Amino acid sequence: MQQLSAQNVSISGKAIDDILLTPVEEATVYLSLKKDSSVVNYTITDKEGNFNLNLKPINEPVFFRITDDAIGEYYTEMESLKENIQLGEVKIGMTIGLNEAVITGAPPIRIKSDTLEFNASSFKVRPDANVEELLKQLPGVEIDEEGKITVNGKEVNQILVNGKPFFDKDGKIALQNLPADIINKVQVSDTKTKKEEISGQKASGNNASINLTIDENKNKGFMLKALAGYGTDERYESSMMLNYFKGNQRISILGSSNNINSTGFSMNEIFDNMGGGRNNSYWSSGDGSFGMNGMRFGGGSGITQSHLGGISYSDTWAKDIEFNGNYFYTQSDSKNNNFTRQENFTPNNIYTSESTSKTRNQSFNHNINTSIEVKIDSTSSIWFEPKYSYNKSKSSNTFLKQTWNEVDELANENLGETNRESLTQDFSNSLNYYKTFRNKMEFSLDYSSSSARNRSDETNRSQTYFYQNDQADDIRNQLTQNRKKQDKHNIESEFGFKVMDSTKLYVGAELEFKNDRDDQFTYDFDDLNQTYTDENEFLSMQVSSEFQKFNPYLAYRVTKDKLFISFNAGTQFLTQRNYGNYLANKYYVKQNYISPSANFNLNYEFRNQLKFYFNYNYEVGFASAQQILPIENLSNPLNTIVGNPDLNPNISHSLYAGFNKFNMQSRSGFNFYAGGTYNSRIIVNYREIDENFASTTTYKNVNDTYYMWAGFNFNKSFSKDSHKFRYSIGLNTNHSLNKGFVDGQLYEARNYSLGPRVNFNWDFGTYLTINPSYNLRYQITQYENYRLDETSNFVHNFKLMTTNYWPKNFVFGNDFTYTYNSNIADGFKKDFFLWNSSLAYNFWKDQLTFKIKVYDILNQNTGDRRTITDTSITDVQNDVLKRYVMFSLGFKLDKFGGGGGKRRGGGSFMFH
Numbered sequence: 064m065q066q067l068s069a070q071n072v073s074i075s076g077k078a079i080d081d082i083l084l085t086p087v088e089e090a091t092v093y094l095s096l097k098k099d100s101s102v103v104n105y106t107i108t109d110k111e112g113n114f115n116l117n118l119k120p121i122n123e124p125v126f127f128r129i130t131d132d133a134i135g136e137y138y139t140e141m142e143s144l145k146e147n148i149q150l151g152e153v154k155i156g157m158t159i160g161l162n163e164a165v166i167t168g169a170p171p172i173r174i175k176s177d178t179l180e181f182n183a184s185s186f187k188v189r190p191d192a193n194v195e196e197l198l199k200q201l202p203g204v205e206i207d208e209e210g211k212i213t214v215n216g217k218e219v220n221q222i223l224v225n226g227k228p229f230f231d232k233d234g235k236i237a238l239q240n241l242p243a244d245i246i247n248k249v250q251v252s253d254t255k256t257k258k259e260e261i262s263g264q265k266a267s268g269n270n271a272s273i274n275l276t277i278d279e280n281k282n283k284g285f286m287l288k289a290l291a292g293y294g295t296d297e298r299y300e301s302s303m304m305l306n307y308f309k310g311n312q313r314i315s316i317l318g319s320s321n322n323i324n325s326t327g328f329s330m331n332e333i334f335d336n337m338g339g340g341r342n343n344s345y346w347s348s349g350d351g352s353f354g355m356n357g358m359r360f361g362g363g364s365g366i367t368q369s370h371l372g373g374i375s376y377s378d379t380w381a382k383d384i385e386f387n388g389n390y391f392y393t394q395s396d397s398k399n400n401n402f403t404r405q406e407n408f409t410p411n412n413i414y415t416s417e418s419t420s421k422t423r424n425q426s427f428n429h430n431i432n433t434s435i436e437v438k439i440d441s442t443s444s445i446w447f448e449p450k451y452s453y454n455k456s457k458s459s460n461t462f463l464k465q466t467w468n469e470v471d472e473l474a475n476e477n478l479g480e481t482n483r484e485s486l487t488q489d490f491s492n493s494l495n496y497y498k499t500f501r502n503k504m505e506f507s508l509d510y511s512s513s514s515a516r517n518r519s520d521e522t523n524r525s526q527t528y529f530y531q532n533d534q535a536d537d538i539r540n541q542l543t544q545n546r547k548k549q550d551k552h553n554i555e556s557e558f559g560f561k562v563m564d565s566t567k568l569y570v571g572a573e574l575e576f577k578n579d580r581d582d583q584f585t586y587d588f589d590d591l592n593q594t595y596t597d598e599n600e601f602l603s604m605q606v607s608s609e610f611q612k613f614n615p616y617l618a619y620r621v622t623k624d625k626l627f628i629s630f631n632a633g634t635q636f637l638t639q640r641n642y643g644n645y646l647a648n649k650y651y652v653k654q655n656y657i658s659p660s661a662n663f664n665l666n667y668e669f670r671n672q673l674k675f676y677f678n679y680n681y682e683v684g685f686a687s688a689q690q691i692l693p694i695e696n697l698s699n700p701l702n703t704i705v706g707n708p709d710l711n712p713n714i715s716h717s718l719y720a721g722f723n724k725f726n727m728q729s730r731s732g733f734n735f736y737a738g739g740t741y742n743s744r745i746i747v748n749y750r751e752i753d754e755n756f757a758s759t760t761t762y763k764n765v766n767d768t769y770y771m772w773a774g775f776n777f778n779k780s781f782s783k784d785s786h787k788f789r790y791s792i793g794l795n796t797n798h799s800l801n802k803g804f805v806d807g808q809l810y811e812a813r814n815y816s817l818g819p820r821v822n823f824n825w826d827f828g829t830y831l832t833i834n835p836s837y838n839l840r841y842q843i844t845q846y847e848n849y850r851l852d853e854t855s856n857f858v859h860n861f862k863l864m865t866t867n868y869w870p871k872n873f874v875f876g877n878d879f880t881y882t883y884n885s886n887i888a889d890g891f892k893k894d895f896f897l898w899n900s901s902l903a904y905n906f907w908k909d910q911l912t913f914k915i916k917v918y919d920i921l922n923q924n925t926g927d928r929r930t931i932t933d934t935s936i937t938d939v940q941n942d943v944l945k946r947y948v949m950f951s952l953g954f955k956l957d958k959f960g961g962g963g964g965k966r967r968g969g970g971s972f973m974f975h
Contacts, residue, residue: 074148075115078108078129078137081156086112088670090131090155091170097124097140102185105171107727110670115728120145130170131155172202172727177265179203179214181249183278187785188243189829189868191332191909194275197243199824203725203732205778205791207822208836208862210235214251216674216723216734216776217271221254224275225282227377227387230315237275239329240288240304242957245281250274257446258507261436261497264620265627267664269676269721282308284959290335292914292951298323300336300951308959311379322368323918324944333866333876333901335951337918364926364941365399365422388433397424402940404888407756408849410808414474414756418464429453443498454487466756472531475755477701479525479539487517505559505567510552517547522595527700531754537700540588542595543602551577557618569618579688580607583698601697605644608688612637614660629664637712641688650692652708658683677720684713686746690762702758707749711764714744731779739771749804765802765809772797774818787826794819801933811847812933816840834864844931854936856929859883874903884929888938891927912953922946 074094078087092114093105103125104118114129121144130136135156171185186200198204203215212219222234229237251273253266290302300321307314319328325336373391380386405416434448463478491513498506520542527537557571585602586595616633635658643650661681668674689696689706696704719738726732749763778791795818802811822836843855860882867875883894901916926941 071117072120072144072147073115073117074127074144074150075113076150076153078112078114078131078153078155080134081154086110087129087131087134087155088112089174089672090114090129090134091172091174092116092129093127093171094118094144095126095128096121097126100126102171105185107172107174109728110672118144128170129153129155130173132173132175177252179251181251183243183246183249187829190244191905192243193239193332194241194243194246195238197246198238198249198273200787201249202727202730202780203778205776212273213734213776214271214273215725215732216721217253217269219273220270221272222275223272225277225311225313225377226274227313227385228375228389229313230317230373230375230389234273236317236328241275241306242286245277245286245959246275247278248274248276250276257448257493257495258497258509261444261446261495262505262507265622265666267627267629267678269666269678269719277308281959282310284308284957286955286957288953288955290951290953292335292916292949294916294949295947296945298918298947298949300325300949302328302336304328311377313375313377315375317371317373319371320369322366323947323949324367325369328371332874332903332912334878334899334916335914335953337899337901337916337949364401365397366942366944367395367397369393369395383438385436386433387435389431391428391430393426393428393430395424395426398422399942401942403937404890405935405937407935408810408846408851409752409805410810410848411806411850412469413850414466414468416464416466416756418462420460420462422460423458425457427455442500443496446493446495448493450489450491452487452489454489456483456485456487458483468531468756474529474531475701475757476528476530477525479523481521481523481525483519483521485517485519487515489513489515503561505557505569507555507557507559509555512553513549513551515547515549517545519545521545525700529755529757534753534755534757539700541585541599541602542588543583543585543698546582547580549577549579551575565621565623567620567622569620571616571618573612573614573616575610575612575614577610578607579610581605581689600646601695603645604694604696605642606688606692606694607642609640610638610685616660625668627664627666629662631660631662633660634658635660635683637683637685639685641691643688643692643694645694650694652691654685654691654712656683656685656712658712658714671724672726673722673724675720675722677718679716679718682713682715682717684715686710686712686762690746700757702760705759705761707762710746710762711744713742713746716741716743729779730781731777733775733777735773735775737771737773739769741767741769743767747801747803750806752806763804768800768802770797770799785828787824789824791822792820803933805934808848810849810933813845813847814842814931814933815844816842830867830869832864832866834862836862842931844933854886854931856884856886856931858885872905872909874901874905876901876903884927887927887929891929891938891940892925895923895925895927896921897924910955912955914949914951914953916949916951917946918944918949919946 078090079085080087088108088110090108091105092108094103094116095101096103103121104116106114106116108114123143125141125144126138127141128136128138137153137155169182171182173180181201183197186197188196188200195206198212199206205213221232222237223229223232224237224241229241251271254268254270254272255264255266259266285308286306288304290300292300300323302319304317305315317328319336321336323337329336371391371393373389375389377387399422401420401422403418407414407416430452432450434446437445439445459480459482461480465476466474468474492511494510496508522542524540529536553573553575555571555573557569559567559569562568582605583603585599587597587599589596613636614633616631618629618631621628637656637658639654641652641654659681661679663679665677666674691708691710692706693708694706717738717740719736721734721736723734724732744764744766745768746762747765749761750758752758772795774793774795776791776793778789780787780789782788797816799814800811801814802809804810818838818840820836820838823834825833838860839857841855841857843853845853860880863879865877878899880897881894885893887893898920899916899918900920901914903912903914905912922945924943924945926943928939930937930939
C-alpha cells in the first residue's frame with residue numbers, strides 16, 4: 064500500500080435515512096482498498112448519525128462505504144485520500160456511487176438487532192493463530208489472565224461453533240485449539256435459557272454468548288493436531304485432537320495424558336498443557352480441576368497425573384432435528400503432602416492447630432451428555448437433554464493433628480489413617496416443549512429430573528487423645544458404609560397471552576418433588592474374626608427427607624427495542640418431611656411454609672449506547688434433614704453435630720445492577736456493577752468448645768446478615784500503523800456481615816476486601832507481544848465479641864508475559880510472575896517468583912513444531928496460601944511442581960474441500 068508521509072486525514076459526515084430523513088445510529092462506516100478489499104479502518108455512527116473516520120493519507124484507489132442491514136447502504140470510490148473530506152448528510156437507502164463499483168468482502172462489524180457480528184477476515188492475526196488470539200483483536204472484547212471473557216462489559220458464559228457446543232459450552236477447547244483462519248463470523252448476543260431461545264424471548268440474564276461460524280470453504284474437511292513431550296524428573300505430556308467438518312456435521316476426538324498438573328486440554332503455541340504454570344497461584348482455583356458442560360474433572364492439591372479421552376458429535380438429521388452429543392473418560396491420580404496451621408477464635412481465647420497429612424486421590428469417570436432439538440412445525444418444537452455420569456474414586460489419607468491452647472499446652476491430638484472407595488452415578492434429563500397459536504397465545508411445558516446414587520466404604524484407624532481433663536481417649540478401627548440417593552422432579556407449565564404489541568401476560572405453575580436418603584452404617588473391627596462385623600449403633604443412622612413445592616404465579620413482560628421488563632410473582636406452598644432412625648429411636652419433623660415468590664428483571668439501552676440492567680430475586684430455603692433432626696453425629700471425635708428441630712427456613716433477598724457501554728468510535732468501554740444478598744433470616748452454626756477444644760455443634764437462626772459486592776472495568780485500545788496497544792483497569796470490592804455462635808456467644812464478623820488491577824498489552828506488529836499486569840488483593844476482617852478485634856492480609860501479584868515471533872519460524876515465550884503474601888505465618892514462604900519459558904521452531908511447511916519448555920526456571924514455586932474466615936486464619940502448604948525441562952514435538956495437518964489453509968478473501972484489518 065502506498066502511503067503519504069503526512070498528518071492524519073479524516074472522512075466525516077452524518078448518515079440519515081433516505082426516506083425518513085432521520086439519523087441512522089450504529090451503521091457501519093469503513094474504508095477498504097480497491098485492489099484486494101482489505102479493510103483500512105472502520106467505525107460506527109453515533110446516536111445522531113455522525114461519524115468521523117481517521118486514518119493516514121493513502122495514494123491509491125479506495126472504497127468508502129456506510130451500511131445498515133435494516134435501511135440500506137451508501138458507497139463511493141476514491142482515487143486516493145490526501146486531505147480531509149466532509150461529506151455532510153449522507154443518505155442511506157438506495158446505493159449511490161460516483162462510479163459503478165463492485166465492493167467485495169463483508170463489513171468488519173455489523174449490529175443486527177440484538178446481535179453484534181464481526182467479520183473475522185477483517186481482523187489481522189498471525190497465520191497460525193487460534194480463535195482466542197482472534198477474539199483479542201475484536202473491539203470491546205477482553206480476556207483476562209484467568210481466561211474470563213467479557214464483551215462490552217458483559218461476561219461470556221457460552222461459546223458455540225456453528226450454533227452448537229464444541230465439547231463444552233464454555234468454549235475453552237474451541238478457543239485454544241481451533242485455528243482462527245477457519246472462522247467466518249464472530250457473533251455476540253445475550254445468553255438465553257433454552258426456553259427463551261426456543262420461544263424467541265429476550266434474554267433475562269446479563270451474560271453474553273459467542274457463536275463462531277466456520278467459513279463455508281473450510282466447513283468440509285478435517286484438522287489434526289498432535290503433541291508429545293518428555294522431560295526431566297520423568298515429566299511428560301501428550302495431546303491429540305481430530306476435527307472433521309462436513310456442512311452441519313462435526314465429529315471431534317480428543318485425548319490427553321500428562322503428569323504436569325494439567326487435567327484440562329490445551330495445545331497453544333507457547334506452553335501447551337503447561338498452561339502458563341499457574342495451577343497453584345493465588346489467583347486460580349489451585350485444585351488442578353477443570354469444568355466441562357457443568358461437570359468437574361480432576362482436582363485435588365499436589366501433583367496430578369491425568370488421562371482424558373473424548374468424542375463430540377453434532378449433526379442435523381432429517382432437516383428439522385438438531386443433535387449434539389459428547390462422551391468423556393477422565394482418570395486422575397493426585398498425590399500431596401500438606402501442612403496446615405490454623406488460628407481459631409473464641410470470645411475468650413485463641414487456640415492453634417497444626418496438621419500434617421499425606422494423601423492420594425484417584426478418580427475414574429465416564430460422562431455422557433446429549434441434546435436433541437426437534438422442530439415439529441413452524442409453531443412448535445421440542446428440546447431434550449439427557450446426561451449420565453459414572454464416577455469411581457479411591458483415596459487414602461495419613462494424618463496427624465495437634466491443638467494447643469494460648470499458653471502452648473497440648474489440648475488434643477488426632478492421628479491415624481483412612482482409606483475410602485466410592486461410586487457415584489448420576490442421571491439427569493431436561494425436556495422442553497413450546498408452541499404458539501394463531502391467536503398469538505403461547506404454551507410451554509418444562510420437565511426436568513435427576514437421579515443420583517452414591518455408595519462409599521471407608522476404613523478409619525485413628526487415635527484421638529485428650530490432655531486437659533479426664534475425657535476418655537477415642538480409639539477407632541472401623542468400617543463405615545454410606546449409601547446415599549436423591550431423586551428430583553420439576554414440572555413447569557406456562558400460558559402466554561398478548562396484551563399489547565409489546566406486552567404479554569403469562570400464567571404458570573411450578574411443581575417440584577425431591578427425595579433424599581442418607582444411610583450410614585459403621586462396624587467395629589472384630590479381633591476374633593479379623594473383619595468388620597460388629598455394628599456400632601452410636602455411629603450408625605438413617606436420615607431421609609421428602610420435599611414438595613407448588614408455586615402458581617403470574618408474569619408480566621414488556622419487550623421493546625431498547626427495553627425489556629419481566630416481573631414474576633406468585634405464592635409458594637412448601638412442605639418437607641424429615642425422617643430419622645438412630646439408636647432404635649424414630650424421629651420425625653415436618654415443616655410447612657407459605658411464602659411469596661418474586662423475581663424482577665429490567666434491561667434498558669439508552670440512546671448513547673449506555674446499557675442498564677437490574678435483577679431482584681426473593682428466595683426461601685429449608686434446613687436439611689441433618690440440620691433439623693435431633694440426632695447426634697459422632698463421626699468426628701473432635702466435633703459432635705446435633706440437629707435442631709426448632710429451625711425456621713432461610714429467607715434472602717438478592718439483587719444486582721450495572722451499567723455498561725462501549726464506544727466504537729474511541730474503541731473504549733466501561734462496565735460498572737454492584738449487587739448483594741440480604742439474609743433476613745439464615746441458619747448458622749452454634750458451637751460450644753470444651754477444655755480440650757473438642758466442639759459440640761448444633762444450628763440456630765440469626766437475622767440480618769448480608770454480602771455486598773461492586774466493581775468497575777475500563778478498557779481502551781488504539782493502533783498506529785501495524786502496532787496495537789490495549790489497556791484495562793478495574794476494581795473489585797466486597798463487604799459482608801456474618802454472624803454465628805462460638806462457646807454459646809453470638810459473634811459478628813465484618814469482612815472488607817479490595818482488588819484493584821491493571822493490564823497492558825502491546826502488539827508490535829506481528830513480531831512481539833508484551834503483556835504486563837498487576838493485581839492487589841487486600842482483605843480486612845473486623846470481629847465483635849472475640850479476643851481478636853481485627854485481622855488483615857494483602858497479596859501483590861505482578862505478571863509479565865512476552866511472546867516473540869522473530870526470526871521467522873521461531874516463537875519465544877516467557878511467563879513471569881511475582882507474588883507476595885503479607886501476613887502469612889512463620890515457616891511459610893511470603894513471596895516467590897515463577898518464571899516459565901518456551902522456545903519453539905516450526906519446520907516442514909509449518910506442520911511440525913519442536914519446543915523446549917522450562918517450568919519454574921528459578922525453582923521457587925510454592926504452594927503456600929492464607930485464608931481468613933469468620934472463625935479462623937489458616938495457612939496452608941501443599942506440594943507443587945518444581946523446575947523441570949520439557950522437550951516436545953507437535954504435528955498439525957488440515958485439509959479442506961475449499962482449498963488451502965490460508966485465510967480467504969476479505970483482507971486483513973490495519974490502521975494507517
